[in-house]
Amino acid sequence: xxxxxxxxxxxxxxxxxxxxxxxxxxxxxxxxxxxxxxxxxxxxxxxxxxxxxxxxxxxxxxxxxxxxxxxxxxxxxxxxxxxxxxxxxxxxxxxxxxxxxxxxxxxxxxxxxxxxxxxxxxxxxxxxxxxxxxxxxxxxxxxxxxxxxxxxxxxxxxxxxxxxxxxxxxxxxxxxxxxxxxxxxxxxxxxxxxxxxxxxxxxxxxxxxxxxxxxxxxxxxxxxxxxxxxxxxxxxxxxxxxxxxxxxxxxxxxxxxxxxxxxxxxxxxxxxxxxxxxxxxxxxxxxxxxxxxxxxxxxxxxxxxxxxxxxxxx
Amino acid sequence: xxxxxxxxxxxxxxxxxxxxxxxxxxxxxxxxxxxxxxxxxxxxxxxxxxxxxxxxxxxxxxxxxxxxxxxxxxxxxxxxxxxxxxxxxxxxxxxxxxxxxxxxxxxxxxxxxxxxxxxxxxxxxxxxxxxxxxxxxxxxxxxxxxxxxxxxxxxxxxxxxxxxxxxxxxxxxxxxxxxxxxxxxxxxxxxxxxxxxxxxxxxxxxxxxxxxxxxxxxxxxxxxxxxxxxxxxxxxxxxxxxxxxxxxxxxxxxxxxxxxxxxxxxxxxxxxxxxxxxxxxxxxxxxxxxxxxxxxxxxxxxxxxxxxxxxxx
Numbered sequence: 001x002x003x004x005x006x007x008x009x010x011x012x013x014x015x016x017x018x019x020x021x022x023x024x025x026x027x028x029x030x031x032x033x034x035x036x037x038x039x040x041x042x043x044x045x046x047x048x049x050x051x052x053x054x055x056x057x058x059x060x061x062x063x064x065x066x067x068x069x070x071x072x073x074x075x076x077x078x079x080x081x082x083x084x085x086x087x088x089x090x091x092x093x094x095x096x097x098x099x100x101x102x103x104x105x106x107x108x109x110x111x112x113x114x115x116x117x118x119x120x121x122x123x124x125x126x127x128x129x130x131x132x133x134x135x136x137x138x139x140x141x142x143x144x145x146x147x148x149x150x151x152x153x154x155x156x157x158x159x160x161x162x163x164x165x166x167x168x169x170x171x172x173x174x175x176x177x178x179x180x181x182x183x184x185x186x187x188x189x190x191x192x193x194x195x196x197x198x199x200x201x202x203x204x205x206x207x208x209x210x211x212x213x214x215x216x217x218x219x220x221x222x223x224x225x226x227x228x229x230x231x232x233x234x235x236x237x238x239x240x241x242x243x244x245x246x247x248x249x250x251x252x253x254x255x256x257x258x259x260x261x262x263x264x265x266x267x268x269x270x271x272x273x274x275x276x277x278x279x280x281x282x283x284x285x286x287x288x289x290x291x292x293x294x295x296x297x298x299x300x301x302x303x304x305x306x307x308x309x310x311x312x313x314x
Numbered sequence: 315x316x317x318x319x320x321x322x323x324x325x326x327x328x329x330x331x332x333x334x335x336x337x338x339x340x341x342x343x344x345x346x347x348x349x350x351x352x353x354x355x356x357x358x359x360x361x362x363x364x365x366x367x368x369x370x371x372x373x374x375x376x377x378x379x380x381x382x383x384x385x386x387x388x389x390x391x392x393x394x395x396x397x398x399x400x401x402x403x404x405x406x407x408x409x410x411x412x413x414x415x416x417x418x419x420x421x422x423x424x425x426x427x428x429x430x431x432x433x434x435x436x437x438x439x440x441x442x443x444x445x446x447x448x449x450x451x452x453x454x455x456x457x458x459x460x461x462x463x464x465x466x467x468x469x470x471x472x473x474x475x476x477x478x479x480x481x482x483x484x485x486x487x488x489x490x491x492x493x494x495x496x497x498x499x500x501x502x503x504x505x506x507x508x509x510x511x512x513x514x515x516x517x518x519x520x521x522x523x524x525x526x527x528x529x530x531x532x533x534x535x536x537x538x539x540x541x542x543x544x545x546x547x548x549x550x551x552x553x554x555x556x557x558x559x560x561x562x563x564x565x566x567x568x569x570x571x572x573x574x575x576x577x578x579x580x581x582x583x584x585x586x587x588x589x590x591x592x593x594x595x596x597x598x599x600x601x602x603x604x605x606x607x608x609x610x611x612x613x614x615x616x617x618x619x620x621x622x623x624x625x626x627x
Contacts, residue, residue: 010462028449029451031449031531032454033451035441035442035444035445036446036457037441038437038442038497039438039441039461039498039505041498042438042495042497042498042499043460043461043498043500045498046472046476046495046498047464047472047500050471050476053475053478054472054475064478110365110368113364113365114365118362124369125618126610127369127373129610130373130607131372131373131376133555133617134606134607136556138559138561138581138599139602139603142584142596143376143596143599146390146592146596147375153375153378156392156394157394160394189621192621192622193621196621196623237466238466244468245468247561248562248577251561255584256585271470272562272565275473275474281474284474285475288468288470288474291470291471292467292468299466
């Protein structure tokens, strides 16, 4: 089961202790906690402790040099009037809500073409998967910066057709678009998950549909989509959570400043500038919590909406 | 032509593994006219055409970067094609020594972080996974739920206090902040991956070992670990690629050029160079991608299995 379906099954079965659990004896407990020790230390010292600490810091003014000074809700009221922060939220939302659906649509499309034991499948799969391994690297971001530059590869190709292209990453209206394209380019990982999912749909469903005279399109909407919906949902949740945290590409392509005119100023980039550029750690912590809440809300919406479109076979 | 056509796997025959299933389509095929198989063939041809076009478009920028790194610098802005008239290695030699240290220095730094991270993930995640998959203990469900939630936790929520913590113990500009969290199984994704794998190992094996008098450490080390080598391989490969590419952590913790890993070194390269030396920048970018590409080439079986099994039921 995927992490997501495990989580929802845990919350469903809450409260009921299985007979196995009741049997738990002290010897098992001791061994278990020894095996869990590194993870538990990490959970407390590297995850939960810092989380609580950053919650505290979000109510303070703190620059690393002087001790934190309690300022109440000031960081949060400041966020309400911070125009650059609002802009960075807009940039991030645009990136997430255009980039993720586009990437998943391409991933699904290619997976559908690739399905059904066609010739050369391993080769095609590798070609499409490779960019998703390289896409997060600084090197590819550098490549992107050149490709979409004023004299970059894209404009060189356009010039062959007599078209004078704009400087894609130096123009505020197209800079974000070229970073979204980089995200779409990395569709290989969700494609692999779709391929595995498609393989699990029993072929007899299609055979039965064919006997009943269903068209290819009907088969897609009535069989493929419902059967694949849990996997689409899984991809959607993970990609949205991941995309909200994108950082490297925008940082490298914009030279670290989110430009031109803040058009690629992702929320995480602004957070980095506040925290590690200006050492405004209190404000950065408040921003981090805002990000957590936003991601939490969209994940919750996703889960609630999933009841209406995700079909579980079991 | 027609004989060749029949050996081409059609969707119907390819999908049916068992001989009993195969009978039905065969009957239909014998009734089918030549036009039917022609349609099948042109459909397959169209699919290949789409895939080759899409795949070519995907890979072209990478190929172009490789070719451009072997060209005189000024051609990068004029030559969109892939033809090479001569091999120009000067971009590699000048790029290698363009920063404070030779580029190999940063690759060694990256290698240290990568090896530490791999060892950390293998040890700590497999231990936690054994407990979650095989042992009964108090608050197991709660802890397992928390572990799953931390997979989805945004890194940024903890980064500020983590930075404060590590800077107070004097770990800024050391590799410890990048390695120690892995020793403490904070990459919960791998714990989950290994739990999935251990659940697939028959419990009877554990019980047989227990009857023979083996305790948990022994069952874990002698029985489970050897059997979960594929999961360990997947973890190794993913950790390698993610750590090698990691930019944000290195950007925050490594500010001294002596300690730079490859991604931050490349970033310093971008910042220091004017637009005229794209050739050497490309050359070092390719050098930095090479290890990931090699791992992909030899380990893609584990990568694809890893993604597919954690992504679906």
